[in-house]
Amino acid sequence: MQPTKEQSLWMYENMVVSRRFEEAIEKAYLEGKTPAFNMANGPIPGEMHLSNGQEPVAVGVCAHLNADDIVTATHRPHHQAIAKGVDLKRMAAEIFGKSTGLSGGRGGHMHLIDPAVNFSCSGIIGESCGPACGAALSRTIQNKPGVAVAFLGEGAANQGAFHEALNLAGTWKLPVVFVIEDNSWGISVPKAEATAVIRNDVRAAGYGMPGHYVPGNDPHAIFDVAGEAIARARKGEGPTLIEAETYRLAGHFMGDAEQYRPKGEKDALFAKDPIPKMRERLLAEGCTATELDEIEQRADSLVADAITFARESDYAPESDALTAVFV
């Protein structure tokens, strides 16, 4: 399954939006954190898990989804949220802790929930899997269209939650697709030292579903495999497990000195940065530089508007902390 030109450009645009957004977040995050790094300072306090480098997986999968479909995501959720269509302004405002944010500042960057596009995420490793099964079950029981996609990291594939959810999905043949972003690092521990198998796609066999491995951090290859899996789910043929190789260009969180990385690894990863690679590919396929430049400019202004909106928004009254525990 190959993307149309329109789909390719959509993937490119969302990759660029995601990257530019994270560059802007990174810059804002560092404000107020020098000379001594203190996570609690600055306009964006707390942990920050950037997803730059991992954009291909999010766009290759979400290119097949519409607003009715469900995505449950991880503690590293920006690229997935953007690809699923979460409002960028409200997401930025949430990360800045503002009243106009998705939850008015109660959740922050690891807890982005946007019911308008059926997006949610959890800061707990592996906990995207069960809720995706439940949302898929909901559609099955109600006989409503829609599939659920659970994103997780390769480290999460060692959590019990992942295995329980896969068994549930396999047993009930749920319209759900599990997508592992294999960035090869669980914070500082390499995949090989934490995982009994070389590739997690083989684990699908234990749960009665097909498994696919997608090498190369290649949006087109991911689009292809995810397209088949999602179509299969839509036809009621059950779940699929996909593991896609990807690259974490940043640390686990901002402030991570990444001393665990082998020398030269980061340089090699940046040399394989999927965004310039995709631009080259699109040019080779006949897109014009002007067309791609326009996409990049549009991404720049979308991100700039979102960051401005976030900065200019007010904080909610502090007593709002005491509300919305119950609806």
Add this chain to the structure above:
Amino acid sequence: MLDQPTNERRLTIARAMAEAMQQEMQRDPRVFVMGEDIAGFGGIFGNTRGLFEKFGKERVRDTPISETGFISAAVGAAMDGMRPVVELMFVDFFGVCFDAIYNQMAKNAYFSGGNASVPMVLMTSTGGGYSDAGQHSQCLYGTFAHLPGMKVVSPSNAYDAKGLMTAAIRDDNPVVYMYHKQLQGMGWLGTEPGATLNTPQEGYTVEIGKAKVVRAGSDVTLVGLAMGVHNALKAADKLAEEGVNAEVIDLVSLVPLDRETVINSVAKTGRLIVIDEDYHSYGVSGEIIATVTEHDVSKLKASPARVTFPDVPIPYAKHMEQFCLPNPDKIIAAYRKM
């Protein structure tokens, strides 16, 4: 209670729970039930009997033994517009699935600023007294009630059991529904006769967050929930023989907690004893006492007391477990010390 008219429907808590679920499933296609052995088997404690036969396997689902998997699935289904009733067979099993409960079920409404809701019921059995030892006999009321974002109820009788289940299913928030095994009316677990009450056929709700004064009195306030209420009522009967008039409060709900009813009662009696089958420290009993003393300590004529389970794992041997459990005699002894 023994002289009820013959045309009344006396139901066990188990049947009352099943009837509430059945009526709500008929009323609302979004309601479905899942858990271990809740379909054809009807639930280990009888509370889903008849549902599978009536609604079939789509809406009454036996799950794999995967509490993390199916409880977090219930969260996902609830956020997608369904109203799942999901069973954690023994509350003791929360250890294998608590993330789904307190990090997802209880927090997603807050993390969405109230834009998303998680309307689900987590029903779970509590309590021992039948020598099932320390991993199948706990109450853990305080553990659940401590954590924000979930309502917590525990009925002491069938009337409340039905009304609370109906209210819990209709609630837009997650509700933890804790039913005490020895009140279920399952003969093999021993049965508390006071829990089997006249229960109307038609659907009704019992308000979540409202305590009940189940016996009026003026000399001492006995506060409990679930089995604690029955122990308190028995103690009150014995105290009455001595001319002591005890007021008994059934908390019914821990979250929200009806502090006002407790405060008003103690304002009248000046004495407070809390009965709780959960562990002694850091729990419901301490919370109730703090509620009263924070409000107006001058209303107390004596130091408050609590009759609780000591801070030890629940022992297996019958004599050891019974030694630890609250009972009417311990409540009377606590009163005498005041």
